[in-house]
Amino acid sequence: MKKYSLAIVGCGKLAHIVADAINNGLLEDYKLIGAYSRTREKAIAIAEKVNPETCAVCGSMDELLALKADYIVETASPASLKEFAFDALKRGSNIVTLSIGAFTDKDFYEKVQVVAREHNSKIYLASGAIGGFDVLRTAALMGNCTATFDTEKGPNSLKGTSVYEDTLQTEKKQVFKGDAIEAINLFPTRVNVAVAASLASVGPEKMKVSMTSTPGFVGDDHRIEIKNDQVHAVIDVYSSTAQIAGWSVVNVLRNITSPIVF
Ligand SMILES: NC(=O)C1=CN([C@@H]2O[C@H](COP(=O)(O)OP(=O)(O)OC[C@H]3O[C@@H](n4cnc5c(N)ncnc54)[C@H](OP(=O)(O)O)[C@@H]3O)[C@@H](O)[C@H]2O)C=CC1
Ligand SMILES: O=C([O-])CC(=O)C(=O)O
Numbered sequence: 001m002k003k004y005s006l007a008i009v010g011c012g013k014l015a016h017i018v019a020d021a022i023n024n025g026l027l028e029d030y031k032l033i034g035a036y037s038r039t040r041e042k043a044i045a046i047a048e049k050v051n052p053e054t055c056a057v058c059g060s061m062d063e064l065l066a067l068k069a070d071y072i073v074e075t076a077s078p079a080s081l082k083e084f085a086f087d088a089l090k091r092g093s094n095i096v097t098l099s100i101g102a103f104t105d106k107d108f109y110e111k112v113q114v115v116a117r118e119h120n121s122k123i124y125l126a127s128g129a130i131g132g133f134d135v136l137r138t139a140a141l142m143g144n145c146t147a148t149f150d151t152e153k154g155p156n157s158l159k160g161t162s163v164y165e166d167t168l169q170t171e172k173k174q175v176f177k178g179d180a181i182e183a184i185n186l187f188p189t190r191v192n193v194a195v196a197a198s199l200a201s202v203g204p205e206k207m208k209v210s211m212t213s214t215p216g217f218v219g220d221d222h223r224i225e226i227k228n229d230q231v232h233a234v235i236d237v238y239s240s241t242a243q244i245a246g247w248s249v250v251n252v253l254r255n256i257t258s259p260i261v262f
Contacts, residue, residue, distance in 0.1 A: 004257065006030040007069035007093075009061070009084065010076025011037035011046045014098065017246025018073055018253075019049045026250055029257040030071070036064040037076070062087075069093050071256070073249055077189055078102035085112050089121040096124045096252050098245055100196040101184035104204045125200075126252045128245040130193045130222050132235035136200040145228040147201045148208045149180070149194045154217035161187055168213045176211040180204035183211070197224050 006027075008015050015035070021027050035046040036058040047055040058064040061084050064072075072093050074081050078101040085102075088095055089112065103109040116122055127133055139145055155168035163175040163186070176186060180198040183191045191209070198207035219240035226233050237244075255262055 001029070003031045004029055004070040005033045005067070006071050006073065006253070007034035007036070007058075007064050007067055008032070008046060008073045008075065009036050009064060009080060010074060011035055011039075011042035012075060014075040014242070014246035014249065015046055015073070016049070017243055018075070018249050019046050021247075021250040022050050027253055030253060033069055034058050034064050034067045036061060065091060065093070071096055071253065073097075073253075074099055075246070075249065078184070078192070079188075082108055085123070086115050089115045089119050089123070092119055092121055094122045094124065096126055096249055098126050098128050098249065099189075099192055100125050100128070100199065101188060101192045103199055104181045104184050104195055109199075124252050124256070125196055126245070126248040128193050128196060128248050129220060129239055129242060130197060130224065130235065130237050131248075132224065132233070133196070133200045135231075135233050135235070136197060136224070136226055139226045139228050139231045139233060140201040142228050142231065145202055145226060146208075147197070147206070147224065147226040149197050149210075150223045150225075151191065151194070151209075151211045152214055152217060152221040152223075153190075153211065154219075155213045155215060157190070157220070158213055161190070163211075163213075168215070170215055172212065172214050174210055174212050176209070178209060180207040180209050183209040187211075193222050201226055 032050045032055045034056040035043040037043045043057045074097040078099040081099045081102040158164045180194045198204045221238040224235040
């Protein structure tokens with residue numbers, strides 16, 4: 001049975017979910033051939049977990065790209081996706097990404113599509129901590145569509161952002177209201193989901209995004225609502241951790257090689 005080669009960029013928490021899935025036999029059509037993270041020890045941890053003899057610990061992005069893996073899983077950041085996407089696609093590697101926020105850069109979004117077409121490679125947007133891309137895309141195709149994206153988080157997960165203040169520990173507050181571009185600019189690694197939902201429907205400028213901080217709230221609740229003349233759909237995903245996003249990468253990889261495609 002043919003195995004596709006796989007490489008991982010960004011060896012943090014979500015990368016470990018993909019590595020565990022390989023070890024647990026959920027990705028039998030793939031073999032991990034490389035891992036790269038700016039902190040070498042993190043790439044070593046992934047390689048050692050899966051198979052240090054067949055998984056190269058790459059010292060740079062270029063080293064990883066030179067492997068020309070069939071699929072590159074990106075679990076790093078929107079900035080990293082921008083850094084390697086063109087080179088990867090030109091070498092024929094397909095990309096499975098969670099850092100969908102990168103695509104609010106219109107120029108980047110258009111150019112990756114051109115380069116992917118030219119080189120017969122693809123970018124797969126993992127559903128991450130949300131879902132329902134199918135209904136969002138279908139309802140948007142029908143036309144005359146509006147959409148909203150409302151996220152609820154606990155104050156601790158907002159620490160380190162410009163909206164954090166100690167009063168959030170005791171008071172519920174809407175800490176952000178705007179479009180998906182403004183959202184990802186303010187929270188570069190926290191609302192990739194809002195950009196993903198917008199790309200699947202009304203586009204980043206038209207997606208009305210809000211974020212509410214609730215004292216003591218654990219995890220994230222993402223509620224997407226889409227309406228057109230005939231359809232009203234609500235996709236509401238609560239998750240106590242971000243692990244669902246790593247699992248969604250596993251799901252994409254399984255779907256790619258499955259004879260039944262969802
Ligand atoms: N779409 C979605 O639903 C979700 C998307 N995400 C996205 O997934 C990413 C990963 O999440 P998670 O695993 O929880 O985060 P972690 O911080 O645990 O892991 C990210 C890893 O990527 C490495 N990294 C960061 N930038 C680069 C770079 N330029 N090149 C190589 N490695 C890099 C970091 O370590 P080091 O730099 O030390 O190597 C870190 O180990 C998030 O940043 C976010 O963009 C996350 C959750 C949900
Ligand atoms: O984990 C989440 O709920 C969403 C997230 O980080 C992202 O979209 O970047």
